[in-house]
Amino acid sequence: MPDYPVIIAKTERLTMRAMEVKDAPEVYRYRNQPDVMIFQGWTPQSADEVKAYAESMNERAIAAAGHWYQVVLDYQGIIVGDVAFCIETEHEQQAELGIAIDTQYQKLGFAQEATRGLVDYLFTTHNLHRIHVSIDPQNHASRKLIERCGFRFEGHLKKAVWFKGQWCDDLILAILREEWQQQK
Numbered sequence: 001m002p003d004y005p006v007i008i009a010k011t012e013r014l015t016m017r018a019m020e021v022k023d024a025p026e027v028y029r030y031r032n033q034p035d036v037m038i039f040q041g042w043t044p045q046s047a048d049e050v051k052a053y054a055e056s057m058n059e060r061a062i063a064a065a066g067h068w069y070q071v072v073l074d075y076q077g078i079i080v081g082d083v084a085f086c087i088e089t090e091h092e093q094q095a096e097l098g099i100a101i102d103t104q105y106q107k108l109g110f111a112q113e114a115t116r117g118l119v120d121y122l123f124t125t126h127n128l129h130r131i132h133v134s135i136d137p138q139n140h141a142s143r144k145l146i147e148r149c150g151f152r153f154e155g156h157l158k159k160a161v162w163f164k165g166q167w168c169d170d171l172i173l174a175i176l177r178e179e180w181q182q183q184k
Contacts (some may be wrong), residue, residue: 016117081101081111084099087126
């Protein structure tokens with residue numbers, strides 16, 4: 001049994017739970033969709049790679065880089081995507097988050113619901129001061145999503161990220177605890 005919470009957050013329609021070995025075929029499928037993989041740093045090469053990754057979750061701290069949670073549609077029990085977060089340091093009380101949604105479940109409000117649920121979980125459970133995201137400037141849909149979730153633009157970093165063999169620009173958007181509280 002994992003030493004981290006199996007379920008980290010629930011929303012009206014979604015549950016965010018630990019990645020499990022049985023999820024591997026589905027994660028491999030949607031993570032290899034062209035419209036998903038274009039902006040994602042991890043594109044698994046096989047379902048076996050996903051299985052090994054899921055098994056490695058047991059050895060990681062809850063907020064370690066690379067800790068993934070599946071976003072599951074409650075009434076059907078199907079995986080619609082995944083979320084991840086990394087608490088950078090306990091002292092700084094800051095985290096970065098990310099999300100990937102299967103293309104067949106995009107534009108249905110799941111990404112916004114999952115992001116808001118994860119933000120609520122992080123501020124409530126981990127007593128954070130700030131949460132930020134890093135977005136490719138060409139990923140207009142993600143930027144709009146994150147802004148709808150109350151994040152504000154902080155900066156455009158030129159050629160700041162080595163991604164898929166080239167230097168890329170990076171947008172930083174963030175939300176502070178007090179901004180999140182004002183939105184509640």
